[in-house]
Amino acid sequence: MLVAPAARATHIVGGELDLQYRSGSTYALTLNLYFDAINGSPAALDNNMQASIFEKSTNQRMQNITLPLTSNTFVSYTNPACTSSSLSTRKLIYTVNITLPAATYTSPAGYYVAVERCCRNQGLSNIVNSLSAAQAFYLEFPAVVRNGRPFLDSTPRIFPPLGDYACRGELFYYDFGGQDPDGDSLVYDMVTPLNGHASTGNSSPTQAAPAPYAPISWVAGLGTQNQIPGNPTLGIDARTGRLMVRPTQLGLFVFGVRCTEYRGGQKIGETRRDFQLYVLNCPRNTVPSLQLSSSAGVPYRPGRDTLRLVAGADHCLRVRFTDPDANSRLTVTLRPINFTTPVPTFTTATTGVVRGPGTPDTLTARFCFSECLDSKGQVYLLDVIVADDGCSLPKRDTVRVAFTAAPPPNAAPQLTTSFPPGLNAQDAPPITVRVPVGTTYSATLAGLDVNGDPLTLTAAGQNFDLAAAGMTFTAQNGRGQAAGTFQWQASCAAQQFPDMVVTFRLQEQATCTTLSQTRTVRFELVPTPDTVAFLPPNIITPNGDGKNDAFVLPDLPPDLCDGRFGGIAIYSRWGREVYRSGSRSFAWSGVGVASTYYFLITYTDGRRYKGWLQVNP
Template sequence: MLHRYFRWMTNSWPGGGNWRLGWLLALLLGAALRAQATHIVGGEMDLQYISGDTYQLTLNLYFDAVNGSPGALDDELTAGIYDKATNRQLATLVLPLISNTYVAYTNPACTVGSLSTKQLIYRSRLSLPAGIYNGAQGYYAAVERCCRNVTIGNIVNPGAAAQTFYLEFPAVVRGGQPFRDSTPRIFPPLADYACLGEVFTYDFGGQDPDGDSLVYDLVTPLNGHATATTPKPDPQAAPYTLVNWNPGLSTLNQIPGSPALTIGARTGRLQVRPSRTGLFVFGVRCQEFRRGTKIGETRRDFQLQVLVCPVNHAPSLALLPSPTGNVLYRPGRDTLHLTPGSARCVRLRFTDPDASSRLTLSLLSRDYTGPMPTFTTATTGTVHVAGQPDTLVASLCFPDCADTRGLVRHFDVLVADNGCSLPKHDTVHVAFTAVLPPNAPPTLVSTAAAQPLHLRVGQTLAFDLTATDPDADPLSLTMSGGAGGTLALEAQAGTRRVGHFSWLVGCSAVTTPPGQVQTLTFGASSTSACNTTQTAASLRVAYVVDYANAPPVLTSTFAGAAASGSPSPPPLIKVALGQTYTATLAGLDADRDVLALSAAGDNFDLAAAGMRLATTPSPAGQAAGTFTWQPTCDASTVLSGQAQILTVTFQLQETTCRPQPQTQTVRFQVINPDTSQFNPPNLILPTGANLANRLFTMRSLPADFCDSRFSEIRIFTRWGRQVYQSADRNFTWGGEGTAGIYYYLLIYSTGRRYKGWVEVIQ
């Protein structure tokens, strides 16, 4: 399109093509320069730590909404990240536009058509790994953009002047450890204008998320590499050129005035009394220090418009300490003394010489951190207008709980008008002392008897406590000691509060050794309306838990059993199979404690062995029981499959805090059937006349015993040759026909064996 337009202009005007082309280029270029040259008001960057290696870079660009061309409003800008020691570029970061809003005036009523500012926020996240960003001199980020407003009056060729947004940040690791830092941020934008010849002040300071110290000074704004023809150059490293001041101006005289522009080194507060109207750019540096070492800086560029404003006189304020008198408070000489019972309110008179001036009162603490006084009447009003007074009056009252702890404290009372561009003030610096109302401590008494109290386990201790506060402040009662005790409180009535203490004394209160003095501790405290706490002296109740315990006595009818606690060996009770054994046990306790009898087998179950202990209900201090045992074949083999001794332990247990159980141990054994009658014959006469002696038989074999039953008989010669075998319990053997000595072996199923001999006589 453009080259066709050039050709038309050249060919349609004979003899004038070169002139027309030059004119057109100048026209288009001038339009482009105007679009690029009238939009940047100022701005700054900040870098915030997120987590891990992740940070967030933000650029706040302030745009002239009156003169700025919409074509100069970028959808994105590009930042370069550089090593400060070498100026080597380490990263490029695209910052998209995320917000576009207007900046509000401090007083919207002071709006002028020549001044309207937009805040454009560009933001993106980036990674700063410790393996790369560990240089001792740190790093910097920069964004370059052209151009500034053409109407700026304190620099050379402002329409071609660019801005470099610049910040420095430290390495992310120091001494081998992570070093986290977020640069200062939340710098307030400047939307207000200054008035010619009037003092202009503005809070231009930021905040540091890490609590680092911030120091401000004035610097010459950075220009950089951007130009009107290349308004958005690719990121380039430092050094960045500076803007050029007009003659007579410099870094320390950026906005002419008396005084010229200054900034508070610690507060970041701007101040200037401009001596010339116009639009002025200025630069501020905010340096960041941690433990006395500089770790970074942020540069801010902005512009301030100075206009001729209507005359606005400052308001005036007077403080009258007396509610009725007219004696003025003299700042720097007088001190207000607030004591209990004294007047808590002072009067304020404020006015303004300007017509229709609307005034507002406010307070600002200087070194007082307690509850501030409050206005009890209207704090705003209009003066010098029909129907309104010329002088306004307000009341300022101190709370009863104001307390300066014996020191003189200070706050300011301010009156501000609604003048433009910024309100004018008058301030009264107030010094005062304040004493809290009296707050006497409470008293505490109890109905407990003479001490130490003598208590027994199972007894309930109860008494009342009464707290009294002479100031009728709310009371509270506390208790320590006496595990399990409760303190029930009645609602406070007037100056008194009663607590009912109750405690069921348990075994945990018994000391070792018993009879030691213990203490219950009670306290009373009151809290005044000013939240000051007074505590009464502790009230102590001493007590002794009386406890004694004699061991119970266990007796029994077991034959040979010794009394409980005797070192004698336990008796052995032998009971024949099929018989029933019975014994009785008795317990007696001198303290009349509840007794319980029990029995336990040593690695066997009593019931499985046929044993049983039956107890009889008895009064406190007594116990009775009957032990019975009817041994069976099962009882004879409950241990390891063989007839063994069964050990039973009988215990008498008392129910008390420090029980002393008593035991008796008895051993039991099943007796095998009597084998004393087993007397087999040892002589046979096969050819004799007596028939009874002709055969070898055993009519009195040992009886079968549970699983031990007759299995067989074997008969051998004296040389070991077996000559007879029979599994019949009623066997008969008539000999071998040869006289001599023969040997027999009786075998039972459990392996029990009997051996003997018999002689055969022919």
């Protein structure tokens, strides 16, 4: 009988696990696996991967999970022009939603997820027997409940996949810095990649074995802190996740990076990524250079000069940039260091070719700071960067510009009005203007701006239309001055608007800070006043002498639109009604008994007037 040899998959470039909270007890578990599209066997591309979750303190298996393949794409180069036929990587995404019940995942020490697979791709220069080396993908996460309350956490989304190669003797850098959706603190370090328990005889286990997972074996002279030979050797910034190496040897090198997350000063999880870097011999690429000067040609001296950007000063800088290499395409960019907006803008092209047929040796560009930029007394820093299109990564030259900036001074516009006192100051408490029905009320407004900025006067009713209430507003707007006239033809039509509040606004159109002034007035419709005040008598003498014989009120308050006289009722001191009339011309001569009586006058709009009356027969 013939026994077929064990299948070996020589394809794995690297990868990492990811766990993201969704809702309730649901999380998305994902394996990002990077596949060697050049040397890997297509038959080794799995449609599913097997993951296992363990309790960290006991290594107890919590559950096994099948991760289906959901995406298969190529990893892109940072600089597509530097594409190498010897390097091509696929990103395979295996993902599924899982449940982590709050009653189950409570261990204070947390949990870990593992996926094991063999084997790595061929030709690795820094580990022993790469064709037989396996891969253990590993992730730690905390309990989903702490102190009886939900403890939600998602894995940091770390570093985009690396699709580039490095050049021997040239500095290589890559941003592996990630972001944490929970705002946890992240710390990066180099770690030895894990081999785990998979092997050439069992390349795709049906489930992962529990920890510990054996590391790969480095070739002599290399280790965790010296994974790729270089000057400097491969390292990562603990805070930013910036990877850097100047390789000194050619070859394909595997390396491991760990991202640990902390909350409240305590470690709550970690994720690892294994990846590879190809080191090639590249054509020599010289660093480009740039110089800055003012529009008048005065050189800017980095580290010595600080620009003072004030009103009337030159807000622009000229950039001269070049490269000694032939046919070099250069691009100049700006990067704010300790401020965000507004970012200076270029007024010219920022890209061009130097030292080619029909091209100049040096390019120029111009950028300008906003006149409205305000550094508030601080020194702001701006990096001006020129980069070439060299492989594998662009060479750069940077000049850091230090500057302070102050916007043009701007005084607020002044608004004066003919409204009653109390309305000629910004934010003054509004007063009420009462206008008799049937009359016309007028007011004037004037705006002045000492800076000469264009001014606009407007008036708007709060929740009502001015014209519908009989109000008009006209304005003559201009630069530095504005005038307006308000009129109200107070008629009964305004009764439909019980709360007539009008906002008058003076708005300037300044270059930077735009200021305004407002006045708010409440208008009320009131009855037309009679020439004689309403002063009801409080004594009558019904003795037939023709003088003050009856209680009459010829000076009753006038009717207001639909608010008309409703009637009068007179009561004894014991509350018994002794008289009632609905006529404005009523006359009551008493009941023939000396006493004190009380009256109540009502109007249809709710107005009420009370008083007392002495009857002396």
